[in-house]
Amino acid sequence: MSNSTKHAEEKIIFAHYNEKTIRVYQAYNHKIADEAVELGSFGASFKMERMTWIKPSFLWMMYRSGWGTKIDQERILAIDISREGFDAILSDVVLSSFHSDAYVSLDEWKLKLQNSQVRCQWDPDRDIHGNPLHRRAVQLGLKGDMVENYVHKWIVEVNDITEHVIQIREAIQLNSFEVSMLPNEREYHLDDCIQRTLGMVTR
Numbered sequence: 001m002s003n004s005t006k007h008a009e010e011k012i013i014f015a016h017y018n019e020k021t022i023r024v025y026q027a028y029n030h031k032i033a034d035e036a037v038e039l040g041s042f043g044a045s046f047k048m049e050r051m052t053w054i055k056p057s058f059l060w061m062m063y064r065s066g067w068g069t070k071i072d073q074e075r076i077l078a079i080d081i082s083r084e085g086f087d088a089i090l091s092d093v094v095l096s097s098f099h100s101d102a103y104v105s106l107d108e109w110k111l112k113l114q115n116s117q118v119r120c121q122w123d124p125d126r127d128i129h130g131n132p133l134h135r136r137a138v139q140l141g142l143k144g145d146m147v148e149n150y151v152h153k154w155i156v157e158v159n160d161i162t163e164h165v166i167q168i169r170e171a172i173q174l175n176s177f178e179v180s181m182l183p184n185e186r187e188y189h190l191d192d193c194i195q196r197t198l199g200m201v202t203r
Contacts, residue, residue, distance in 0.1 A: 010134065011136045011138070011200045012187055013138050014056065014137070014188070015186070015188045016056075017186075022081060022086045024055060024056050024140075025077065026053070026055070026061075026077050027074075029075065030075060033077060033162075041151050041152070048148065051141045052141070053140065056137075056185075057137035057138070059126045059182070060137040062165065067165055067166075067169040075162050078159045078160075080157040080158075087194075089142065092118045093198060094109070094116035095198070118142055120138060120140055121139050122137070123136060128168075
């Protein structure tokens with residue numbers, strides 16, 4: 001990572017990935033999840049015309065879904081997508097709010113926001129109890145062709161990890177949680193251009 005970074009400690013993409021794929025998480029109801037597991041991608045119950053949000057941070061997904069207890073978020077899917085696809089998503093990102101280090105002007109941001117098919121939002125990452133951490137976790141909202149490509153081209157594998165999520169949730173409640181239960185996430189390195197696009201560095 002460039003030494004010129006200013007917000008690197010606050011905004012870092014942590015993810016489970018290898019040379020070919022990177023894992024993102026989504027939570028859905030039983031019907032959508034059952035189709036996705038059966039098909040290896042999303043089926044007819046998935047609304048292609050809606051913006052869909054993908055999250056590389058496992059614990060942020062747990063916070064967002066209440067560890068799989070919120071309505072229509074009972075099933076947690078771990079979705080491995082191609083690194084090529086993920087990088088394509090990042091290359092089209094526009095921040096969901098104006099950031100002076102990423103855009104020359106408010107008008108430039110508004111224009112890019114109108115034309116982009118990817119929204120980027122940074123939220124405080126969470127610990128196992130849902131407490132906010134110093135660093136921020138990224139979530140990416142896809143629409144239009146980006147959703148089409150995500151569903152039909154970039155998804156490599158879909159795994160239902162709901163049972164494992166329940167096991168971790170119960171272990172936390174019983175004070176028997178171990179860090180080894182969590183997925184191994186590490187920093188996803190990005191070039192300076194993408195970091196600026198994501199609002200991670202100053203100009």
